[in-house]
Every structure is written in C-alpha cells, then in structure tokens.
Amino acid sequence: MKENYDVAVLGGGPAGLAAALAADAAGASVLLIEREGRLGGILKQCIHDGFGLVRFGKKLAGPEYAQHFIDALAQSKVETALLTFATHAEQTPDGVKLTLVSRAGMHTITVKKLVLATGCRERTARQVAIHGTRPAGIFTAGAAQYYTNILGELPTKRCVILGSGDIGLIMARRLTLEGAEVLGVYEAKPTPSGLARNISQCLKDFDIPISTSHTVTRVFGKERLEAVEIAEVDAAMQPKPGTAKRIDCDALILSVGLIPENELAETLGVALDKRTKGPVCDQNGQTMTEGIYACGNALHVNDLVDYVTESGEIAGRAAAAASAQRSLCPLATQGEFLYAVPQQIDLATLKTQTVLFFRVSREMQNAMVTLSVNGKTILEKRYRHLRPPEMERLAVDLSSAGLAQNSALLLTVKEADKTE
Amino acid sequence: MTELTCIVCPMGCTLQVAQGADGITVTGNSCPRGAQFGKAELTDPHRSLTTTVHTTLTTLPLLPVRTDGEIPKALVPKAIAALAKVLVEHPVKAGDVILPDLLGSGIDVIATATATE
Numbered sequence: 001m002k003e004n005y006d007v008a009v010l011g012g013g014p015a016g017l018a019a020a021l022a023a024d025a026a027g028a029s030v031l032l033i034e035r036e037g038r039l040g041g042i043l044k045q046c047i048h049d050g051f052g053l054v055r056f057g058k059k060l061a062g063p064e065y066a067q068h069f070i071d072a073l074a075q076s077k078v079e080t081a082l083l084t085f086a087t088h089a090e091q092t093p094d095g096v097k098l099t100l101v102s103r104a105g106m107h108t109i110t111v112k113k114l115v116l117a118t119g120c121r122e123r124t125a126r127q128v129a130i131h132g133t134r135p136a137g138i139f140t141a142g143a144a145q146y147y148t149n150i151l152g153e154l155p156t157k158r159c160v161i162l163g164s165g166d167i168g169l170i171m172a173r174r175l176t177l178e179g180a181e182v183l184g185v186y187e188a189k190p191t192p193s194g195l196a197r198n199i200s201q202c203l204k205d206f207d208i209p210i211s212t213s214h215t216v217t218r219v220f221g222k223e224r225l226e227a228v229e230i231a232e233v234d235a236a237m238q239p240k241p242g243t244a245k246r247i248d249c250d251a252l253i254l255s256v257g258l259i260p261e262n263e264l265a266e267t268l269g270v271a272l273d274k275r276t277k278g279p280v281c282d283q284n285g286q287t288m289t290e291g292i293y294a295c296g297n298a299l300h301v302n303d304l305v306d307y308v309t310e311s312g313e314i315a316g317r318a319a320a321a322a323s324a325q326r327s328l329c330p331l332a333t334q335g336e337f338l339y340a341v342p343q344q345i346d347l348a349t350l351k352t353q354t355v356l357f358f359r360v361s362r363e364m365q366n367a368m369v370t371l372s373v374n375g376k377t378i379l380e381k382r383y384r385h386l387r388p389p390e391m392e393r394l395a396v397d398l399s400s401a402g403l404a405q406n407s408a409l410l411l412t413v414k415e416a417d418k419t420e
Numbered sequence: 421m422t423e424l425t426c427i428v429c430p431m432g433c434t435l436q437v438a439q440g441a442d443g444i445t446v447t448g449n450s451c452p453r454g455a456q457f458g459k460a461e462l463t464d465p466h467r468s469l470t471t472t473v474h475t476t477l478t479t480l481p482l483l484p485v486r487t488d489g490e491i492p493k494a495l496v497p498k499a500i501a502a503l504a505k506v507l508v509e510h511p512v513k514a515g516d517v518i519l520p521d522l523l524g525s526g527i528d529v530i531a532t533a534t535a536t537e
C-alpha cells in the first residue's frame with residue numbers, strides 16, 4: 001500500500017467495485033478498501049438469481065454478478081486492501097486522511113477523493129420495538145442468509161418471518177428448500193413490501209401464508225426463542241385488542257427494512273437527507289462535502305443491483321476527474337414522494353444524460369410524473385403502476401433545459417382521476 | 421380464468437390466463453416472455469433453482485450454484501436432495517458445470533462463484 005492515492009473507495013460490494021473500476025478507467029490511482037476477506041459485499045450471500053437483467057440481459061445469481069466485476073478488477077490497476085477497516089477519516093488541505101487498520105497494523109493514507117460505498121444495514125429487533133425476553137433465535141433476514149448460504153448452518157427448524165421485504169421472502173423459500181418450516185410471513189403494513197414476483201415464487205410456490213396488517217407483539221423463551229405472539233394491527237399500526245395469538249417457533253426472522261450505512265460520512269460532517277437517510281448529493285454522487293462521494297446503497301437503498309453498479313460508475317468516474325467549482329441547483333419534489341435522488345444538480349458538470357431515481361409514498365395507478373423548470377415541463381412520463389417498494393429511474397437531458405442556480409427544478413407526481 | 425403474477429422479471433405483471441376453445445390466452449403481460457410464462461404455468465410450470473453445494477476448498481466451503489436454465493417445478497425437491505450429496509474437491513470458476521444433466525432434465529447445474537483454493 002502506498003501513502004497517497006487519487007481515489008480511495010470504501011467498500012468492495014457492487015457499488016465499490018464499479019466505482020473503483022470507473023475511477024481506474026478514468027486514469028486515477030485507486031485503492032479499494034474492504035473489511036471482509038472476499039470482495040462482493042452482500043452479493044456473496046445472495047445466491048438466488050435475478051441479478052443483472054438490466055445490465056447483462058440475463059438472470060444471474062448474486063455471486064456471479066459480483067464475479068464479473070471482481071474479474072475485471074484483477075485486470076485493472078486498482079489496488080485492493082482486504083480485511084482492512086477504515087476507522088477514521090478527516091479532511092485535510094490535500095484531500096482526505098484515512099486511518100486504516102488491518103492485520104499489518106494501523107496506517108494512514110491521504111487521498112484526493114473518497115468514495116463511500118459502504119452499503120446499508122438491516123433494521124434489527126431493537127428498532128421495531130418487540131417486547132419480551134431476549135432469547136437466541138431472533139435474526140435479521142441477512143444474518144439468517146449468512147448462516148445458511150455462507151456457513152452452511154441452518155439457523156432454524158420452525159420459524160416466523162416478520163416483514164415482507166424481498167430478503168425475508170427469499171429467505172422463506174431458501175429455508176423451506178433446506179428443510180425448515182416457515183410458519184408464516186407477517187407484515188404490519190396493509191400491503192407487502194417485497195416485489196410481487198417474490199410473493200409468488202417464494203411464498204405461493206411453497207404454500208407459505210402471508211398475513212398483512214399483522215405484527216409480532218411479544219417474544220417468549222429464556223435461552224432460545226420458544227414462541228412469538230402475533231396480533232392484528234389497525235391503520236395506525238397499533239395492535240387490536242383480542243386478536244393476539246401465540247405461535248410456537250424456534251426463530252423469528254426480521255425483514256423490516258434497510259438503512260444506508262453512513263457512520264464515517266457523519267464523522268466527516270457530510271450532510272444527510274432525512275428521507276433517504278444517505279448523503280445529500282449531486283448527479284455525480286458528490287456529497288455536499290467537497291471531495292467526498294457516495295454511491296449504491298450508502299446513498300439510498302436500491303432494489304436492483306444494476307442501478308447500484310451504475311451509481312458506483314458515476315461516482316467513480318466523477319471522483320477521478322479534477323475538482324471544479326460547483327454551481328448547484330436543488331431538485332425539489334412536490335406530491336407523494338418518499339424521496340428523489342440526486343437532491344442537487346451541479347450545473348458546471350451537466351452532461352446530456354442525468355439519471356434521477358425516485359420512490360412514491362403510496363401505491364398509485366396511471367400516475368403522471370413530470371419534471372419542470374420554472375413551471376415549464378421538460379419531461380413527462382406516465383406509469384401504469386407506482387409502488388413505494390419499487391424504485392423508478394428517469395434519464396433526462398438537463399443540459400439543454402436552461403437551468404440556473406435559482407431555477408425551480410421540480411418533480412411532481414399526479415394520479416389520474418379515478419373517474420377517467 | 422386464473423390470475424398469476426409473472427416472475428420473469430422484477431416488473432411482476434398480473435397475468436390473466438384463460439383456457440379457451442383454441443388454446444390458452446394470456447392478457448396483462450407487458451412482453452412476449454410474460455405470455456410464454458403464463459401458458460407454461462398452466463401446462464408445465466418450470467423454475468430455476470439456486471442452492472449451495474459443499475466443497476473441500478478453504479476459501480469457499482459452500483459453493484453457490486444454479487440451474488443453467490429452468491427445470492420442471494415438480495423436480496425441485498428431488499434436485500435439492502441430489503445437490504445436497506455433491507462435494508466439490510477442485511477449484512472452480514463461475515460458470516463451470518458442477519452436475520451435468522440434473523436428474524435427466526437436460527439442464528446442467530453450474531457454479532456461480534469462483535474459488536481458487
């Protein structure tokens with residue numbers, strides 16, 4: 001390892017791999033830092049297929065998708081530091097000083113640009129307020145997936161799944177195939193949060209029941225989980241009295257959402273967006289802190305890895321370029337959006353294609369999404385169906401839209417009248 | 421008429437599949453693959469299968485694998501049992517065939533990760 005690099009990429013998952021390769025291709029000296037012993041990030045344990053349809057036009061398994069980029073990395077000039085943690089980062093006049101810890105000890109490097117590709121974390125039982133004892137047997141879906149697919153140890157014989165996120169649904173199928181009994185999937189919201197195809201191929205195919213507007217209210221067991229209490233919830237997600245029932249099981253698996261991981265970003269004072277829970281950034285993935293970039297799930301939780309790769313490439317390429325004074329125009333949203341990314345548009349580096357992502361806050365039919373500049377529509381797109389769990393991508397040419405720093409750049413969504 | 425969720429891609433179209441006098445008709449699909457899927461679900465459903473097999477490799481004790489194509493849905497439990505018996509004792513590259521012609525289906529099982537030692 002050298003003492004200086006143009007670009008350091010933190011995290012060797014799909015976003016970090018893409019960012020490192022893109023920065024290398026753009027001529028930068030690159031160090032890719034990964035805390036685990038193998039590259040690939042979460043894809044290592046996502047052995048199911050369905051990855052890469054957008055990028056490769058094929059249904060690949062997670063490790064296979066990652067392998068494409070790991071193989072490309074071996075042909076590049078990118079230096080990789082495995083089993084290496086970044087424990088501290090601070091801005092200096094030369095860029096960013098990173099403190100790294102590995103088996104060789106502790107050392108510091110200085111990089112001109114830092115790309116955060118730290119992915120996201122699962123919400124845990126502590127974050128969904130489940131009452132009762134603290135027995136073993138309560139896992140996040142990702143932890144259950146790690147036991148099953150990486151360690152080869154089945155973490156349950158008889159389990160209940162709380163939450164209907166895609167990882168939970170995929171684990172329902174996986175555990176069933178490996179011989180465990182999945183008693184049911186319970187979702188507090190009135191609609192499932194995972195993709196419809198996963199409800200079909202992971203639950204229906206195996207006769208696993210799903211109950212919406214239901215949640216786990218209590219857990220039982222001293223050393224190991226013995227049972228959970230399930231109750232129906234009302235519109236305010238409060239348990240309805242008299243609906244509680246006890247289900248005997250040895251594990252509770254949680255698939256209750258993901259949150260971008262930005263511990264290091266916070267120590268650098270990077271501004272975060274309350275809606276995405278990731279950094280506020282421009283279309284190049286540059287955060288509001290000069291020289292610090294973010295991509296992939298660290299920026300906002302994606303549902304397709306193909307878009308994570310794209311985001312990594314954008315950030316990596318931009319990080320390799322020389323710094324330039326930015327001229328920012330905010331992208332505002334109006335209407336029922338959960339969020340839109342990027343939150344800022346840098347006019348100084350606008351190219352003919354700018355990629356926007358958004359999620360709506362409720363299910364809509366025949367919705368019209370409009371992007372306007374100072375009230376003038378520059379893009380309209382009709383969607384037959386919009387759902388909060390499904391992220392939408394818009395590619396738009398903003399370079400000819402006459403944008404200025406004080407322009408009102410606005411994304412709106414409107415559902416067609418039901419009477420139409 | 422049967423209502424199905426198409427599993428070909430993440431769009432997850434809701435398909436209406438009906439058996440008529442002149443064959444099966446599929447509506448609600450956004451692409452030809454959806455129509456194909458709808459018909460197959462009523463006559464001969466197929467699934468791709470992903471799982472892991474054991475190895476003697478130190479870097480990858482569990483090798484992820486998948487069927488290189490779809491196998492009859494009814495064959496899935498037997499396929500899982502057959503793959504549980506496989507032990508890989510040499511380095512593999514993603515794409516290498518681990519078990520050819522799975523249970524006579526004509527479909528190979530391939531590695532989805534690379535492990536060198």
